[in-house]
Amino acid sequence: MEKKLPTIKEIARRLNISASTVSRALHDHPSIGLRTKMAVKKLAAELNYEPNQTAIFFKQRKTFTIGLVLPNLREEFFSAAINGIEDVAMDHNYIVLIGQSHDDLAREQKLIESMKNHRVDGIIASISSSTTHIGHFEQMKNYEIPVVFFDRVPDAKDIHSVSCNLYDSSVEAVEWLIKNGHKRIAFLQGPPTLNMKNERLDGYMEAHKKHKLAVDESLIVSTDLSVEGTQKAFDSLMLLKKRPTAILSFNDYVTLDAIHYARQKKLTINKDICFVSYANVPVTQYVEYPPLASVEQFPYDQGVSATELLFRLIDKKTARQEAPYENIVLKSELIIR
Structure with a gap:
């Protein structure tokens, strides 16, 4: 037969006291005398009694x-x-x-x-x-x-x-690329269905505005975050008559997929195409071609x-x-x- 777990009622029956007295003794209620508390706790330990968490949750x-x-x-x-x-x-x-x-x-x-x-x-x-x-x-x-x-x-x-705050860091990321000689900077954003504020794109646009660079809409592409989606977006950038020299990418995972695909296409990373990303995940320091910079999001x-x-x-x-x-x-x- 299955062994039943000990209950407050069983402790009360063995000690010939009420269940409410046992409960108060187990919780060190000041109304219960020391001798009764010790007897209750001693028997509870011998029986391996454990509180009924469901009852406690219900009460609290x-x-x-x-x-x-x-x-x-x-x-x-x-x-x-x-x-x-x-x-x-x-x-x-x-x-x-x-x-x-x-x-x-x-x-x-x-x-x-x-x-x-x-x-x-x-x-x-x-x-x-x-x-x-x-x-x-x-x-x-x-x-x-x-x-x-x-x-x-x-x-x-x-x-x-x-x-x-990804707006300020996005402005800083694009400005850093501009200072390093890049004029055609693509933005590889997340899926348009993602119902969140697009601070990355807003910062990208603002940096171009601050440096009086026209924004080429063909340089703004989206990925559904899958490997295939990222490859498709990257291909659309490489098919442009005037290719980008740098890409600001949605996050490090998307960036690593894009870098892997770019190498398959025989492109030289950090020469034919450069990447700046978001997330700054530690694993990128162990890959051969990490993004040149990444936004730490803590x-x-x-x-x-x-x-x-x-x-x-x-x-x-x-x-x-x-x-x-x-x-x-x-x-x-x-x-x-």
Whole structure:
């Protein structure tokens, strides 16, 4: 027969006291005498008694879990962010449930629904490349589950978010290329379906304006972030009568795909074509041809800030207080290699 776990009622029966007395003794309530506390705790230890977490969660109206939805765990950027998120969560005695959207809206929606059903106390999310609306996140308000977006933040009002300022660093990146003699600079952006502020493109345009360089629209191309999508975008640039000499690329992963493909096309990296990127992931220092520069977006710090913000929202929810929307913007940094 399956062995039953010991309960407060069993301890109470053996000691001939009430269950409520046992509960108070286990929690060191001042109304319970020292002798009774010692007897209760001694028997609880002998029986290997463990508190009923479900009952505790129900009483405290918390599950001490938060949900985390990311595009893809294989990206070193998001692995670093997870470290920051879990460090803060552990400090609050919380665990993190992690799900990958794989840049698919339907999968992202299913993950959010599942986390709602598991009664997480809050959700941190970086939206997928195919997320064109955030209705599934907004529905969490009906269940009093706060949501904090980070890195890939939707271009929407009335949200809580943590991100890096990519506008200033984009201006700086293009200006650095211009100072190094590049006049035809392409911009390899992410998918147009990605519902987020396009600070990269805004900074690209502003740098051209500051240096009185006309923007050639044919130099602005998009990738769906897949290897095939990046190759197609790169081919469209190489087919131009006046090719670009440098490319500002959406992130390091897209850049590495483009560099690999360029080499297959017998192009000499940093001579025929140069690259500047975003994310500054450590793995790029081990490749033969890394981007010349990359914008550091501090994923660990973003993860820490997003989690700290989420816990402030959880605390305010517990205290039944209104929380004003917070949009925290960290400073990014152009790293020249």
